[in-house]
Amino acid sequence: MDNKKVYISYTSEAEKAYEALTGDLKKRIEDFLIKEKYVTGDSEIEITVSDIERIKNRITIQSDPKKEKKFLLLGYTYIIIGVILFLIAFFWDDIEYMFMNDKFNGILGIMGFGITLFGLLLVFAISVKTSNNISEIDDLNKKYTKYNNETINIKQFEKIAEIYDLLLLLKEKEIQQKEDLEKMIKEKEIQEDKDSVKIEMK
Numbered sequence: 001m002d003n004k005k006v007y008i009s010y011t012s013e014a015e016k017a018y019e020a021l022t023g024d025l026k027k028r029i030e031d032f033l034i035k036e037k038y039v040t041g042d043s044e045i046e047i048t049v050s051d052i053e054r055i056k057n058r059i060t061i062q063s064d065p066k067k068e069k070k071f072l073l074l075g076y077t078y079i080i081i082g083v084i085l086f087l088i089a090f091f092w093d094d095i096e097y098m099f100m101n102d103k104f105n106g107i108l109g110i111m112g113f114g115i116t117l118f119g120l121l122l123v124f125a126i127s128v129k130t131s132n133n134i135s136e137i138d139d140l141n142k143k144y145t146k147y148n149n150e151t152i153n154i155k156q157f158e159k160i161a162e163i164y165d166l167l168l169l170l171k172e173k174e175i176q177q178k179e180d181l182e183k184m185i186k187e188k189e190i191q192e193d194k195d196s197v198k199i200e201m202k
Contacts, residue, residue: 029055076124084117 018151032046032055088095099106121193 073124077121080117080120084113 009031029052033047033051034045095106095109098109
């Protein structure tokens, strides 16, 4: 890249995503430092410049693993072709003699060479594809785990809400019973007063 200054502009959605990313990164750093520096009884964790510098040196932006695997496959292909060309050059006299004097063996040699080359390329391609599938499965597992945790949290919240509603219902019943009891006592007192008045009148 040349020394010419490149201006970068963010769309509104990109700015929101960037803010969310930095917020998430800050939260992860804080969680990591809390686990690392927390001592039983502490009510506050102090984050220093050295803590940030230490974590900054551990943060790296990785290239796309799929792109790296494609380059790896290409590198293996060049190595195989290079080795084969080297062997052809090294044994060229024998190969030329075989083609000149024994064409049948020469044809078999070419077929064997082609099949071997195809097989090696196929093996490397399958290994890279398998590695990609494993990486995708890991990503899906992470997403599923996150979704599962969120589902559990939702269920826990619903359970708490049910318990809260039940407590409110019990509280309402308790208040109603208390009111009924007070009403009964008051009615009984009124009745006793009436009976007392009747007795006095007699």
